């Protein structure tokens with residue numbers, strides 16, 4: 010390959026028509042051939058391929074970087090092979106919070122790539138900086154923070170936000186920890202249903218995951234039991250520990266339980282005051298659920314989007330819990346989840362933006378960026394050095410959807426789940442919905458050998474063996490649904506929540522099938538097909554169970 014050929018692998022520097030056509034044609038072919046793989050009656054782009062350990066081993070053995078470059082036409086064909094059999098977000102894609110990237114999200118990401126600015130510094134990435142400030146301001150106002158005081162940045166996922174919140178929590182109480190390391194008596198708190206992000210953050214900051222105190226959840230709401238929070242905070246303090254960080258999960262990944270930020274804050278402040286300690290940093294892990302704060306200003310009396318009355322009731326229930334989000338010291342919006350943008354587009358917001366300064370490096374430590382008369386936006390407080398300008402895709406989506414567009418799609422998730430629950434209960438006599446008090450985009454449900462026993466399980470009235478039996482009853486159903494995921498892609502969880510058993514001090518995890526309405530194409534009309542698929546698979550599993558029993 011000569012230098013001219015090398016240059017031909019880049020976009021032009023002068024905007025010439027020929028190079029422009031080449032790029033556009035590649036994109037056109039890519040989109041067309043991608044579209045040819047689509048089938049709304051499947052949840053994949055054509056037939057799935059099995060991916061065993063062997064599959065990856067063969068790749069390891071055979072893959073080799075080519076000595077001579079490959080033509081872009083061939084590269085394109087190779088890339089399209091990667092797409093074959095890939096999960097795709099059709100109406101039948103109901104497994105988890107793995108959304109489709111919307112067109113504004115895709116176009117925003119395309120500009121991000123074309124510019125390829127570094128969001129580290131506005132001298133290198135002015136578009137990213139400007140878009141970032143815009144989306145910080147927009148989301149600040151929607152969530153009810155004060156735009157004069159709040160600040161934030163885009164980061165590596167909801168996980169990154171939980172981690173950044175913990176960095177802040179440490180820095181606020183122990184500003185010298187950056188240089189001296191963290192004291193060995195710091196403790197953090199989160200509910201049983203919290204995402205494992207905090208566990209990893211405890212490891213990574215050196216506090217140690219043994220210092221993560223798990224707070225019970227209420228079995229009916231799946232929200233943090235604040236009485237248990239108080240008891241556990243007091244116990245830690247009496248043993249010489251210092252509580253620094255509480256993660257309030259506002260929209261749990263499995264149950265969509267929503268912790269009450271207001272009572273958590275009251276409880277935490279009460280306890281720390283009582284013991285003369287500094288206040289604890291509260292991070293609302295709103296990665297998933299936070300978007301429902303977009304209903305904070307919805308006028309349910311006028312109801313401009315004409316939502317059905319029963320749907321309004323459920324949306325009001327969610328809003329009742331989400332409206333306290335602004336009481337948290339920091340929070341997160343994972344746009345790659347309910348914000349309809351591609352990975353990775355997560356926004357971390359801090360109520361008192363000045364606190365972020367505690368994480369900043371000294372100018373001396375960043376000699377080649379930031380400290381100049383030109384350029385005023387240098388993100389030396391993020392854990393990343395180079396940063397992608399994911400704010401551009403977020404900005405595009407916020408503009409294109411508007412608050413109303415988001416309200417429409419977020420309401421549809423709830424509407425679809427209401428209908429799904431009703432249909433599910435009418436078809437299966439032996440099923441229970443295990444997050445029945447959590448309206449939202451998710452339904453978790455489990456099957457029983459006979460009559461549903463969820464009421465008894467939830468109330469702690471069953472022996473542990475019985476609960477475990479019920480769990481195991483569901484396992485073959487998970488397997489069967491998993492095998493058939495090409496048709497309808499359900500999710501499952503082996504720890505939707507923990508419940509008490511009658512005869513055991515240990516809380517027992519609950520297995521459940523998971524329906525996550527995430528595709529814009531899953532509507533109430535598409536549910537009958539999904540339900541008949543489920544019926545077919547459950548019937549099949551039962552037949553298989555009988556055969557196996559006979560053989561035993």
Ligand SMILES: *Cc1c(COP(=O)(O)O)cnc(C)c1O
Pocket residue numbers: 165166167168169204206258260261262294295296297343355
């Ligand atoms: C998904 C999720 C996370 C992790 O977010 P990533 O973007 O995957 O890093 C954290 N917390 C909650 C509640 C989540 O739903």
